[in-house]
Amino acid sequence: xxxxxxxxxxxxxxxxxxxxxxxxxxxxxxxxxxxxxxxxxxxxxxxxxxxxxxxxxxxxxxxxxxxxxxxxxxxxxxxxxxxxxxxxxxxxxxxxxxxxxxxxxxxxxxxxxxxxxxxxxxxxxxxxxxxxxxxxxxxxxxxxxxxxxxxxxxxxxxxxxxxxxxxxxxxxxxxxxxxxxxxxxxxxxxxxxxxxxxxxxxxxxxxxxxxxxxxxxxxxxxxxxxxxx
Numbered sequence: 001x002x003x004x005x006x007x008x009x010x011x012x013x014x015x016x017x018x019x020x021x022x023x024x025x026x027x028x029x030x031x032x033x034x035x036x037x038x039x040x041x042x043x044x045x046x047x048x049x050x051x052x053x054x055x056x057x058x059x060x061x062x063x064x065x066x067x068x069x070x071x072x073x074x075x076x077x078x079x080x081x082x083x084x085x086x087x088x089x090x091x092x093x094x095x096x097x098x099x100x101x102x103x104x105x106x107x108x109x110x111x112x113x114x115x116x117x118x119x120x121x122x123x124x125x126x127x128x129x130x131x132x133x134x135x136x137x138x139x140x141x142x143x144x145x146x147x148x149x150x151x152x153x154x155x156x157x158x159x160x161x162x163x164x165x166x167x168x169x170x171x172x173x174x175x176x177x178x179x180x181x182x183x184x185x186x187x188x189x190x191x192x193x194x195x196x197x198x199x200x201x202x203x204x205x206x207x208x209x210x211x212x213x214x215x216x217x218x219x220x221x222x223x224x225x226x227x228x229x
Contacts, residue, residue: 056081064093070101079115086122088206091129099129103143107150120150125158140213141165168188168214178223181206191227200224
């Protein structure tokens with residue numbers, strides 16, 4: 001199709017129209033040189049092209065034993081996949097997947113931004129994951145830290161020390177908090193002894209508040225059950 005215009009009238013009109021492939025398809029462009037496409041060249045290109053999301057998801061499921069949904073969410077965003085791959089090489093891949101898939105995505109959604117718009121230091125994210133893996137911070141503290149980390153430059157180790165976020169490891173102190181929670185909430189204690197399992201969550205919350213979120217629920221629950229038996 002060839003068009004012409006009349007600047008004075010401000011209109012464009014048709015001059016002639018080409019209708020078939022023969023009209024256009026075989027006109028050689030003199031500015032383009034012939035290219036020899038070899039198998040070796042194609043193989044090199046394939047190595048340089050990143051895996052497509054569905055291929056990447058299949059690899060994550062096979063290589064890291066990720067759940068299908070986790071693998072699909074992570075690979076749906078190129079930057080999330082890059083963060084996960086780097087983290088998975090440093091800590092437990094399932095832990096990395098959990099925190100990328102759930103907590104990091106939660107922070108992105110809350111701030112209404114894409115992963116590519118986030119200025120997060122991946123090395124510091126890995127520091128956080130290591131602390132979680134070694135149980136040196138609780139998940140609750142980790143959630144607060146990742147929110148901070150996604151918004152600004154943070155030295156995670158220093159931040160944990162400055163804000164007293166290290167996990168509570170003193171078993172005697174955990175037991176003290178459990179005893180206090182039971183003593184201060186006799187109805188919840190009686191309800192649990194009567195078979196109402198949900199009452200344990202109330203007591204768990206009371207202990208978590210006393211510990212400032214620095215005690216792991218996995219440490220608290222068995223102690224509560226033992227004291228309530």
